[in-house]
Amino acid sequence: MISQIGSIAISLAGGLIFSSFIFLGFFKKFKNQTYLQVAERAILATSYCIFLAFFCLLNELLISNFNLQYVAQYTSYETPVFYKVTALWAGQAGSLLFWSFITALFAVTYIFTTLKKLKTLKFHSYIILSFIFSFFILLSNFIANPFEPVSSDIIVQNGNGLNPLLQNFFMAIHPPILYVGFTGSAIIFIMALAASISRDISFEWVQSIRRWSLFVWTFLSAGIILGGYWAYNELGWGGYWAWDPVENSSLMPWLTLTAFIHSSMIQEKRGMLKKWNFLLATSTYILVILGTFITRSGVISSVHSFTAENLGPMFFAFLAILILYTVFWFFKRKSYLDTPDKIDSFTSREGGFLYNNLILILMCFTIMWGTLFPILSEAWDGNKIYVGASYFNQLNIPIGLVLLFLMGIGPLLSWNYTSQSVLLNRFKLPLSISFLSGIGYIIFSSLFQLYVFVAIMGVSFTLSSILGEFYKSFKKQKNSSNFLHSIVKMFLSNRHKNGGYIVHIGIVLLFIGFIGRAFEVEKEFSLSPGEQIYFSNYVFKLNSIKSEARDNHYAFLSEIDVVDSSTNQLLTNLKPEKRIYFYWNSDPEKRQPHSELDIYSTIQKDIYSIFSGYDAQKNIGYFKIMINPLVNWVWIGGVLMVIGSLFAFWPSRRNN
Amino acid sequence: MNKVTTSTLIIFVLIAGWVFYLTNIKKDDSLTVRYYSISELAIESNDIQKIKVGGYIKPNSIDISEDDQLEVSFFVYQNNDSVKVTYYGIRPDLFKDDAEVVVSGSYSNNLISATELQTKCASRYEGDLKNIEKI
Numbered sequence: 001m002i003s004q005i006g007s008i009a010i011s012l013a014g015g016l017i018f019s020s021f022i023f024l025g026f027f028k029k030f031k032n033q034t035y036l037q038v039a040e041r042a043i044l045a046t047s048y049c050i051f052l053a054f055f056c057l058l059n060e061l062l063i064s065n066f067n068l069q070y071v072a073q074y075t076s077y078e079t080p081v082f083y084k085v086t087a088l089w090a091g092q093a094g095s096l097l098f099w100s101f102i103t104a105l106f107a108v109t110y111i112f113t114t115l116k117k118l119k120t121l122k123f124h125s126y127i128i129l130s131f132i133f134s135f136f137i138l139l140s141n142f143i144a145n146p147f148e149p150v151s152s153d154i155i156v157q158n159g160n161g162l163n164p165l166l167q168n169f170f171m172a173i174h175p176p177i178l179y180v181g182f183t184g185s186a187i188i189f190i191m192a193l194a195a196s197i198s199r200d201i202s203f204e205w206v207q208s209i210r211r212w213s214l215f216v217w218t219f220l221s222a223g224i225i226l227g228g229y230w231a232y233n234e235l236g237w238g239g240y241w242a243w244d245p246v247e248n249s250s251l252m253p254w255l256t257l258t259a260f261i262h263s264s265m266i267q268e269k270r271g272m273l274k275k276w277n278f279l280l281a282t283s284t285y286i287l288v289i290l291g292t293f294i295t296r297s298g299v300i301s302s303v304h305s306f307t308a309e310n311l312g313p314m315f316f317a318f319l320a321i322l323i324l325y326t327v328f329w330f331f332k333r334k335s336y337l338d339t340p341d342k343i344d345s346f347t348s349r350e351g352g353f354l355y356n357n358l359i360l361i362l363m364c365f366t367i368m369w370g371t372l373f374p375i376l377s378e379a380w381d382g383n384k385i386y387v388g389a390s391y392f393n394q395l396n397i398p399i400g401l402v403l404l405f406l407m408g409i410g411p412l413l414s415w416n417y418t419s420q421s422v423l424l425n426r427f428k429l430p431l432s433i434s435f436l437s438g439i440g441y442i443i444f445s446s447l448f449q450l451y452v453f454v455a456i457m458g459v460s461f462t463l464s465s466i467l468g469e470f471y472k473s474f475k476k477q478k479n480s481s482n483f484l485h486s487i488v489k490m491f492l493s494n495r496h497k498n499g500g501y502i503v504h505i506g507i508v509l510l511f512i513g514f515i516g517r518a519f520e521v522e523k524e525f526s527l528s529p530g531e532q533i534y535f536s537n538y539v540f541k542l543n544s545i546k547s548e549a550r551d552n553h554y555a556f557l558s559e560i561d562v563v564d565s566s567t568n569q570l571l572t573n574l575k576p577e578k579r580i581y582f583y584w585n586s587d588p589e590k591r592q593p594h595s596e597l598d599i600y601s602t603i604q605k606d607i608y609s610i611f612s613g614y615d616a617q618k619n620i621g622y623f624k625i626m627i628n629p630l631v632n633w634v635w636i637g638g639v640l641m642v643i644g645s646l647f648a649f650w651p652s653r654r655n656n
Numbered sequence: 657m658n659k660v661t662t663s664t665l666i667i668f669v670l671i672a673g674w675v676f677y678l679t680n681i682k683k684d685d686s687l688t689v690r691y692y693s694i695s696e697l698a699i700e701s702n703d704i705q706k707i708k709v710g711g712y713i714k715p716n717s718i719d720i721s722e723d724d725q726l727e728v729s730f731f732v733y734q735n736n737d738s739v740k741v742t743y744y745g746i747r748p749d750l751f752k753d754d755a756e757v758v759v760s761g762s763y764s765n766n767l768i769s770a771t772e773l774q775t776k777c778a779s780r781y782e783g784d785l786k787n788i789e790k791i
Contacts, residue, residue, distance in 0.1 A: 236749075346663045358667065362674065369678050374691065377682060384691040386708055388760075391687040524726065524746055593749045612746040615725050622725055624746050 003068055006056025007147040010097075013049035014141050016042050017134045024127055039126050040111060046133060047104035054101040057094065057146050061087050066156035070094055070146045076161035078552060083162050086172035089179070090162060092296075092311075093144035098176065100136040102183040107133065110187050114208050121205075124194035128325075132186055135318050143311060164553070164581045164594050170230035178223030178250060182288045184216035185253060188260075189285035192278050193326065196333045206268045209281065213261050214649040218642055220254045225638035236597045236610050238522065238626040240634065243392040248371045249291020255364040256284045259357045266350050269415065274337040275330075276357070282326045287364075289319045294371065345417045352410040359406065363399050367392065401454050404511055407504045408462030411469045429468060434461035455515045462508050466501050473498075491647075499648025506644055509637030516605075516630025524612075524624045536627050538571070538607070539563040545614060545621050553594075554583040558611045558621055562600065572600040576611035576623070605629040689760060694734035703764040714738055715753040732757060732768075743770040750775040 020042035027035035057070070061084045066072040074087040074094070089095040107129055115122055140146070150156055166172070191209045195201045227247070228240035241247060260280035266273050293315040330337075345351060369376075370387045377385040412418075412426040437460040441453055473493060477486040491498050523535045532541035543559040556578040562571045577596040585591055600607040606628040613622040681687050689708045692700070697709065714731035717738075721727035726745055731738045741759055751757070751773070761770035 358671075362671070366674075366678065373681075373688075385682060385688050386691050387681065387688050391681065394687065526725070595749055610746065613725050620725070622746065 002056050002059050003065060003147050003149075006053045006060070007145070009049045009053040009056065010137065010140050010145070010147070013046045013053070013100075014134070014137045016046040016049060017130055017137055020046070020126065020130045021134075024123065024130070027123065036122060036126070039130075040122070043107060043126060043129060043133070044111065046137070047108050050097075050100045050104040050137075053140075053147075054088075054097060057097060058085065058088060060147075061085065064159065066159050067149050068146070069148045069150045072150055072156045072159040074160065074162055076159040079159075079161055080167075083167055083172065086166075087162055089175050090166060093140070093146040093148070095175070095179075096136060096139050096144050097146050099179060099183060100133070100140060102176075102179055103133060103136060103186065106184060106187050110190075114187075114191070114212070118195075118200075118202070118205055118208065120198050120200045121191065121194040124197045125190050128190045128193055129186075131321075132190075135314075139311070139314065143314065164579070164592065168230060168234045170226050171234060174223055174226035174230055177219050177226060181216050181218075181220030181223050182250075182253070182292075184212065184219060185257065185285045185288050187212050188216060188257075188281050189322075192281035193329060196278055196337060197329055199333070199336050201274060201337075203268070206264060210261070210264050210268065211649065213257060213264065213281075214645055217254070217257050217261060218645040218649060220250070220257065221638070221645065222642050224250050224254060225635070225641070229635060229638075232631070233597075233599070236595045238520075238608050238610075238624075238628060240631070243367075243370070243389045245371050246291075246295050248367050248392075249287070249294050252291060252364050252368055252371075253284045253287040255360045255367075256280050256287060259360040259364075260284065262353045262360075263357050266353055270350065272339045272350070274339050275334070278330060278333075278337055280357075282330075286319065286322055286326065287368075289315065289322060290368075293319055347413060347418045347423060349410065349413045349415045352406065352413045356403070356406050356410065359399055359403050363396060363403075366395050366399065370395075397451055400511075400514075401451070401458055404455065404458035404462055404508070407507065408458070408465035411465055411501070430461045430465040433464040434458075436460075449518055452515055452518050455511060459508055459511055459515075463505065466504055466508075469501060470498075495650070496648050499644045499646075502644030502647060503641050504644075506637045506640030506642075509633045509640060511637075513630050513632070513634030513637060516628065516633070519629045520626065522624065522626040524622070526620050526622045528618075528620050534565065535625060537565050538627075539565050540574075540623075540625060542621060542623075545619070549583075553579045553581045555579045555596075556611065556614050556621075558623070560609060560623070562607060572607070574598045574600060574607065574609040576609045578611045578614055601632060603632050606631045692763075694732060694737045694739055697739050697763065698737040700763070701766075703762075705762055706760070707763045707768065708758065708760045709739065709768060710734075710756070710758045711738075713751070713753055713755050713757055718751075718753065732759065739766065739768060741768045741770050741773075743773050745773070747773060748775040 020039045023035045023039035023042060026032070027039065060068055060071050061075055062081070064071065064075060064077055064084075070091060070093050071087075074090045075084050079087070087094065089098040110125070110129075115125060188209060191205070191212065195205050195209075224247075227250070231242075232238070232240040257280075260277060263273050263280060264277050267277050293312070296311045296315060346354070370391050373387050374384050377383055408430060412423070412430070414422070418426075434457045438453060438457040441456045442448065445452075470490070474486065474490045477490045477493070521536050523533075525533050525535075527533060527540075527542040529542050529544050532539055534540075539562070541561040541563065543561060545559075546557045548555050548557060558574075558576055558578075560574040560576075562574060563569065564571045576598040579594045579596055581592040581594060583591050595610050595612055597608065597610045599609070606626075608626040608628055610624040611621060612624055614620070615622075685706065689706045690704075691708045691710070692704075694709065694711045709732060711732040711734040714733045717731040719729045727742075728744075728747060729740060729742045731740055733739075741761075743759070743761075756776045758774045759768060759770040760772040761768050763769075
């Protein structure tokens with residue numbers, strides 16, 4: 001019953017969104033405001049239908065209605081309630097409906113807040129919004145319907161259950177957060193196009209699109225970081241980023257959006273760079289769709305792409321239309337977007353932002369080039385050539401290091417023009433701190449690595465520059481009575497700026513984590529209980545291997561003592577497990593092994609252990625140990641980034 | 657020429673150089689690897705230094721060494737062609753018959769010595785209904 005309602009709701013949404021096109025056409029022809037209002041109602045009604053369908057699917061998942069294929073595929077009676085909910089986006093059909101659901105949420109918010117203020121954007125916003133909406137509703141109706149029943153000749157006794165690898169809190173929450181970022185960028189796309197088409201780029205518009213951008217950026221960043229966190233803690237290859245096409249396609253829009261957030265500030269302050277900003281704002285969403293096309297079409301072999309369904313051509317067509325539409329209006333409105341003012345000097349805040357934009361776009365282009373290289377090279381001469389992680393590292397590390405320094409340089413530059421004496425005065429302290437730490441590295445490190453050297457100098461330069469800025473604005477609050485009070489006052493005095501600085505500090509901390517990657521070491525070995533092995537200043541002693549049948553799996557439990565060999569002290573006790581899910585299944589093919597890793601994590605380094613196999617006859621366990629320095633700084637930096645951007649985004653009392 | 661034009665010019669040259677470099681990475685062996693299909697390999701008799709191959713693990717072809725469980729050989733197939741792969745190291749959890757794998761390594765004497773072995777990640781697996789209990 002409920003599933004029928006859901007199914008009808010999706011169809012109804014399709015009809016409603018189609019009708020909004022018709023009313024928009026009437027409005028264009030007869031110029032009668034009523035038609036525009038009806039179209040608005042149609043879009044709102046579509047959104048409500050999507051909400052309804054979404055809650056119907058949620059209901060079916062919760063009551064375990066295995067008559068639905070989707071429910072049977074991703075849940076079972078044993079699946080915990082939390083993962084029944086997250087199964088909403090675990091598979092293709094569900095994740096597409098979820099995508100529509102978030103689009104609907106944004107559509108309603110956009111109509112009731114932004115468009116209430118920027119009324120002139122309504123017509124073109126509705127056209128683009130309806131188009132985007134109708135694409136996803138079309139998919140849910142005809143290609144991947146989550147309410148598809150199982151074939152009538154079988155009765156499902158119990159569902160598949162969610163893959164144990166996906167039963168992890170961070171795995172469960174990072175896709176929706178990323179989706180919020182992905183779909184949110186549609187609003188930025190719509191705003192940029194609608195304002196340009198209706199020739200109505202106002203100061204209010206810039207402020208509004210900036211708020212949306214910050215919001216979307218927060219979610220994109222959080223989604224990317226959480227995805228890495230999940231991979232590191234669950235997947236067991238000891239890293240958080242592998243330059244996989246899926247990861248790249250979330251990073252590319254992040255880079256263009258980051259560029260937009262900076263360059264739109266120039267537009268806000270000085271009314272310049274309209275064309276450039278138009279391109280950044282629109283390309284963010286286009287890159288999101290390009291990424292979705294890459295991951296869901298199977299054109300590029302990725303370790304986690306969807307199996308090719310009919311979605312590839314559909315997304316390709318959608319992408320092509322978005323690009324053509326954007327390019328068309330860009331050329332049509334070129335003269336409107338032209339801004340006469342030129343940047344006066346490159347040693348100015350605007351100049352700094354421009355460099356930052358250039359670097360971010362270069363990075364984005366390099367990543368896109370590498371990701372698409374298999375397709376491009378095959379089209380060129382028939383040889384499918386993949387670029388490895390070495391390509392991305394080798395090319396992005398130098399660009400990233402320039403970016404690191406720029407983050408420190410930017411705050412020291414003034415708007416319009418910074419004179420040489422002022423420049424020298426401001427750079428004095430950060431530069432000397434940077435040189436000192438560079439010299440410190442040369443003295444204290446046993447092995448000189450150029451990138452590490454530059455990165456350490458960059459980190460200390462940028463950190464001291466930003467902290468210096470904080471100190472300056474702190475001094476301005478000096479008249480306040482107590483220390484804590486003036487710190488709070490200092491932070492609240494300019495949320496935008498301070499939030500931005502907090503984000504930058506977060507990114508600097510990320511770089512500290514990245515430096516650690518240069519020092520990673522790993523070893524694979526086998527041990528019997530009682531034996532021990534020496535590796536990288538630690539002694540690993542295997543105490544025991546036990547086995548245990550648990551609720552939904554069978555587990556081999558190892559226990560390894562880690563002794564610091566320089567102090568001879570017991571550091572910790574690692575307990576990586578080897579689990580077999582579905583172990584009761586008579587067909588060994590259907591059992592699923594899973595390595596549950598164990599990490600000893602400190603602020604300096606992680607000791608990462610994987611129990612990869614067990615030979616029961618010989619009583620030998622196979623292990624992999626990795627020493628990963630400074631990984632925790634990546635997570636700390638990530639948290640700081642999110643806090644900083646929320647801080648900048650949060651409405652201040654003044655605005656209300 | 658004023659400073660702004662000079663800077664713009666320098667930036668332009670840098671970008672042009674970068675783009676030129678990117679279009680030529682094909683020749684750089686340290687960064688790229690050519691992807692072969694199994695059927696292409698079946699007729700390839702020459703040795704290849706660097707290779708990347710995708711396919712499925714041939715059922716019953718996984719042979720784990722008695723002495724050292726980290727040593728394994730198996731066949732990867734696609735349609736009717738298959739190629740033998742040897743690998744030493746920890747295998748992914750999803751490594752089993754008919755699993756989709758991507759291996760990288762070197763190719764000589766009709767044998768791939770893999771240095772990297774990846775199975776399709778489970779993060780988005782569109783599982784079939786194979787584990788479902790039916791009546």
